Amino acid sequence: MNRTTTRRTATVIVSALTLASALTACSQKSGDSSSSSSSGGAAKAKVAFLMPDEASTRYEEHDRPGFVAEMKKKCPDCSVLYNNANGDASKQQQQFNSALAQGAKVIVLDPVDSTAAASLVQAAHAQNVKVIAYDRPVSKAKADYYVSFDNEKIGKLISASLVQKLKKGKIPAGSGVLEVNGSPTDVAAGLIKKGIHEGLAGSGVKTLAEYDTPEWDPAKAQTWVSGQISRFGTKIVGVVAANDGTGGGAIAAFKAAGVDPVPPVTGNDATVAGLQLIVAGDQYNTINKPSEIVAAAAADVSVQFLNGEKPTAQTTLFDTPSQLFDPTVITQDNLKAEIVDKGVLKAGDLCTTAYAAACAKLGIS
Structure with a gap:
């Protein structure tokens, strides 16, 4: 073989190798594109789930497990960064900043302080991170989405519901109800408060006094109600409490004062403790709003954001695309049908030894 033939052969080999390399590279790029398309932008992404307090047992018992479970279904490779601020806005800010530092692409935020949370939303948006307001809206900044029950x-x-109960009997002249609202820093509590005022307006039932409970703390609610019992005595014919915790605090105040029977007290969240008080006849009503429903919706919206999709909105609240779920009032009349028969709670979880006899009277076993 002469030198000319050798050079030609080498040129052919190099060209073939170059073409093969190029085809391999194209094949690899095509494979990467296909993989990215099938998993979307969600693969191995981090999503933060930041809850506001531990005074409400629902966050640890229902919201967190519900969110984690749905994320595992929708994005098995995603990581959930969970934290609870225990009623401390400064602590929540640190947790929020930590989530950003860890590379969270979506942050689901139930704010301790709905107004102060505006700066958190702005910080996230500066890093192209989506924020889903959860349960409590962010009123001073536009989050990317809001999901909640209709507060x-x-x-x-x-x-x-309480007004209906009171009107079945005689309401003495000069009597009325106490109103125990939620935290003054919680915009959702403000919405509940607005709804309470609407429910009482024009009813003929007088509001004797009302109180905004810091951090939704049952002990603070109990202390305030104790003072009102000393002030108004038997003029108190009912209490509109904004959740089961504050309602439980109110009931504890009446029992400590020796009031028997306790006047009807409302609640919200359908906690085990609240439902047991209803079974016992100490609390009149609560609201069934399975947190797992909202948690699952938040997880679904999170994955849509990770995949670059635009979630559809049912309505708009505080200039934010929103999805609001309908709550259900629970009293002794429908507790078995709505809570036990529908599997929200097992009878055994509700009817512990102290409540077994009361459960039996309601046909719960």
């Missing part, structure tokens, strides 16, 4: 409707339902 204003909750307030209206529990107060209207």
Whole structure:
């Protein structure tokens, strides 16, 4: 073989190798594109789930497990960064900043302080991170989405239900109800409060006094109600409490004062403790709003954001695309049908030894 032939052969080999390399590279790029398309932008992404307090047992018992479970279904490779601020806005800010530092692409935020949370939303948006307001809206900044039960409707339902109860009997002249609202830094509490006012308006039932409970703390609610019992005595014919925790605090105040029977008290969240008080006849109503429903919706919206999709909105609240779920009032009349028969709680979880006899009277076993 002469030198010319050798050079030609080498040129052919190099060209073939170059073409093969190029085809391999194209094939690899095509494969990467296909993989990215099938998994979307969600693969191995981090999503933060930041809850506001531990005074409401629902966050640890229902919201967190519900969110984690749905994320595992929708995005098995995603990581959930969970934290609870325990009622401390400064602590929540640190948790929020930590989520950003860890590379969270979506942050689901139930704010301790709905107004102060505006700066958190702005910080996230500066890093192209989506924020889903959860349960409590962010009023001073536009989050990317808001998911919750309809808080204003909750307030209206529990107060209207109490009015109906009171009107079945005689309401003495000069008597009225106490109103125990939620935290003054919680915009959702403000919506519940607005709904309570709507439910009482024009009812003929007087509001003797009302109180905004810091951090939704049951102990603070109990202390305030104790003072009102000393002030108004038997003029108190009912209490509109914004959740089961504050309602439980109110009931504890009446029992400590030796009031028997306890006047009807409302609640919200359908906690085990609240439902047991209803079974026992100490609490009149609560609101069934399975947190797992909202948690699952938040997980679904999170994955849509990770995949670059635009979630559809049912309505708009505080200039934010929103999805609001309808709550259900629970009293002794429908507790078995709505809570036990529908599997929200097992009879055994509700009817512990102290409540077994009361459950039996309601046909719950």
